[in-house]
Amino acid sequence: MSFSEILREAVEKVDGAVSAMILGSDGIPVEEYAVEKLLSLEDLGAEASTMIRDINSAARDLGLGAAREFSIISDKCGIILRQINPAYYLALVIRPEGNYGKGRFVLKTSVPKIEGEF
Numbered sequence: 001m002s003f004s005e006i007l008r009e010a011v012e013k014v015d016g017a018v019s020a021m022i023l024g025s026d027g028i029p030v031e032e033y034a035v036e037k038l039l040s041l042e043d044l045g046a047e048a049s050t051m052i053r054d055i056n057s058a059a060r061d062l063g064l065g066a067a068r069e070f071s072i073i074s075d076k077c078g079i080i081l082r083q084i085n086p087a088y089y090l091a092l093v094i095r096p097e098g099n100y101g102k103g104r105f106v107l108k109t110s111v112p113k114i115e116g117e118f
Helices: 002-011 041-061 098-116
Strands: 018-025 028-036 068-072 076-086 088-094
Touching: 002 018, 002 028, 002 088, 002 098, 018 041, 028 041, 041 068, 041 088, 041 098, 068 098, 076 098, 088 098
Parallel strands: none
Antiparallel strands: 018 028, 018 088, 068 076, 076 088
């Protein structure tokens, strides 16, 4: 299954999901799929590198180990990021009324389908 097929499937399986992307921890996008852009995926990639670094630093400082998943829920949308490996993340963008629990589950089950490619 290709990256674009996995991203499409993730969006289609989650009520309210509008886009998904694979991005490096440096913020560089690898692949993206969108049926609607609630935010610029390019901007998300650029900002994600700072978020990933800061959240991982906070997790280490608290003695929690690596942060494997985190989310941001705002008025406009929710963004869930799940670690594929330390260098890559899978992100899902969901409308405010979307199913965030299912989004987390779908990302968790999607990561094993692609982690071997990294």
